[in-house]
Structures are given as C-alpha cells and as structure tokens.
Amino acid sequence: MVHTKFCDVFGVDYPIVQGGMQWVGCAELTAAVANAGGLGFLTALTQPTPEALVAEIDRCRELTDKPFGVNLTILPAINPPPYAEYRDAIIESGVRIVETAGANPAEHLPAFREAGVKVLHKCTSVRHAVKAQELGVDGISIDGFECAGHPGEDDIGGLVLIPAAAERISVPLIASGGFADARGLVAALALGADGINMGTRFLATREAPVHDNVKRRLVEATELDTELIFRPLRNTARVARNDVSRKVVRILDEGGQFEDVRELVAGVRGREVLRTGNLDDGVWTAGVVQGLIHDIPTVAELIDRIVIGAKGLIEGKLSEVIGK
Numbered sequence: 001m002v003h004t005k006f007c008d009v010f011g012v013d014y015p016i017v018q019g020g021m022q023w024v025g026c027a028e029l030t031a032a033v034a035n036a037g038g039l040g041f042l043t044a045l046t047q048p049t050p051e052a053l054v055a056e057i058d059r060c061r062e063l064t065d066k067p068f069g070v071n072l073t074i075l076p077a078i079n080p081p082p083y084a085e086y087r088d089a090i091i092e093s094g095v096r097i098v099e100t101a102g103a104n105p106a107e108h109l110p111a112f113r114e115a116g117v118k119v120l121h122k123c124t125s126v127r128h129a130v131k132a133q134e135l136g137v138d139g140i141s142i143d144g145f146e147c148a149g150h151p152g153e154d155d156i157g158g159l160v161l162i163p164a165a166a167e168r169i170s171v172p173l174i175a176s177g178g179f180a181d182a183r184g185l186v187a188a189l190a191l192g193a194d195g196i197n198m199g200t201r202f203l204a205t206r207e208a209p210v211h212d213n214v215k216r217r218l219v220e221a222t223e224l225d226t227e228l229i230f231r232p233l234r235n236t237a238r239v240a241r242n243d244v245s246r247k248v249v250r251i252l253d254e255g256g257q258f259e260d261v262r263e264l265v266a267g268v269r270g271r272e273v274l275r276t277g278n279l280d281d282g283v284w285t286a287g288v289v290q291g292l293i294h295d296i297p298t299v300a301e302l303i304d305r306i307v308i309g310a311k312g313l314i315e316g317k318l319s320e321v322i323g324k
C-alpha cells in the first residue's frame, strides 16, 4: 500500500524501520515489527556475548518467519566489545540485514558483503552518509537532531538534513529522528526519503520489553522533556530529562570531566530504569518525538495506523491541495 524502493532492496512490505535500541531491541519487539510488515532490528550489544546473540536470533526466528535484522553499534570504548565476533555471529546465524551505527562501518563491510548481508548504515550527517554510500552500503538511515540517542554535533534538524541527504544519496534513504505517525512518513517521503526509522515511538508499544512506567512517561512527556548530555565532551546524547540527566549537565557545565559523571551515566543504571520503572534511577534514551506520543498501541496497530493514515493523507488532504 505504501511501497518504496527501500521495500524492494530490503525485502519488507512497508518502509518503516525499528532501529537498534540498547536493552529494548529484543526478539518480541523485532518479531512484532517483522510480522507487521516493517523492518525490525535486534540490538547485538544488548546480548552479553555473541553466543547469546545467536540464541536471541533463534528466538526471534521462532516468533516470525519474516525478514529481520541485527543492529551493530560501534562506539568508542576503553574496553570495546568484541565487534568482529558479534559480526561473525550475525553472519553465521544467516541474518541477511544489518544496521550499522556509531562509527564508520568500513572494517566490517567486506565480511558482510561476502556473506550477502545487506547493510543499512545509520549516521547523522550528509558527509558521513556520502562516505558510507561510497563504501558500498545498501541503504542509509539519516538521524536528525531530534533523535533519541546520539544526534552528533552538527545540530541539523530533519527538515534540512533529510532533503540535503536526498540530494546526494542514490541508495534507499531512511529518515530518522522525530517520526511517530502517518504525517511523519508522508513528510519524509516528500523530503526525498524512502521511508522512516523510529526508536522512541516503538519504545511506547505493548511489545517493547520495558516497564509500563517508562511507556506511560513517554505518553505524559512533551517535546520539552529531553536533555542533551555530554555536550561539552562532544559526544552528545539525547535522553529523557530527569534528576540524573540534570545533574550530569550541571557537573559537566561546571567543568567536570567524564570521570565525574561516569557512575551517574552507567549503562546498567539505565537498564535498571527500563526494567524497574524507577524513572529517576539513571539516564535512559528518548527523543523529542515523545511530544507526539499519546498512547501505547501494539506494534501491528501502530504500523497499520501509519500506513493507512499515510495513504489517506496522500489521497485526501494532499490531493485536495492541487484540486483533485
């Protein structure tokens, strides 16, 4: 019904992507997205080992016979996870689609290409998108300043970033950051993208494996309730505003260093927020799009609503504008 070249290249019904989400991108959510016709990604590093990732891929296969992928987020770390082992686990499991993010994927592309794995690379600037296209990725996901997680340091919103990328990108282009509904999908298509990626909106679905308090907070929160942390360290992250995020911003603004906030921003604390629903116990990721989230549907309801709504918008309001 809403079909673009992204659907043809990546083998899915609808151009709607559920991007990688640490502690959230597990089999139930990803399989639900796949079953509803979208492209879901398990999050590799949510699994403690490559072997655990293989088990999670198997679990996802039990829940869907549709295509799904795995997100491999490559971030700078003092003790980096064994990225190559995770990559090989993905390949050996027979997964055919990968979302890379966080850094240049060059090191991993030859292995993926040899195994026939399609790569959707997510980045936050036109120059990185162009670079990834030159390296031979199969699709680009471009994350605007609105996005949850790491928006980069350029601060370019989707309204300019998406068409600027579309002017330079010929492989399928996915618009990311700030999308939640049919209006967003139609706008992304008009801006030159071939589909949308959503994180925060999928966090507020029934199948997301997080505490109901988190989902309810996304419904209650407005577009004003996120925080940009780590700005002075040039490793900006957009998170839900809470006691901890405010404290982190204050410490760094007063000249503190990463060591001074390390304990506050520990990943395990964020994971515990999602598990227990104690919303002020750590930092957890959310985007400004929470201002557009008003309910907690199933994934299938959400995707149907977006697809049917997009068709209605194009045939209705937009056609009326040109007198049809």
Ligand SMILES: Cc1cc2nc3c(=O)[nH]c(=O)nc-3n(C[C@H](O)[C@H](O)[C@H](O)COP(=O)(O)O)c2cc1C
Pocket: 018, 019, 020, 021, 022, 024, 043, 071, 073, 100, 101, 102, 122, 143, 146, 147, 148, 149, 150, 176, 177, 178, 179, 197, 198, 199, 200, 201, 203, 284, 285, 286, 287, 288, 289
């Ligand atoms: C809870 C949460 C965790 C995330 N973790 C990751 C991650 O591990 N790797 C990644 O590439 N993106 C991650 N993201 C970003 C999403 O994949 C997506 O790019 C982003 O959410 C898009 O912006 P939106 O939230 O406005 O839809 C995360 C987002 C959320 C909400």
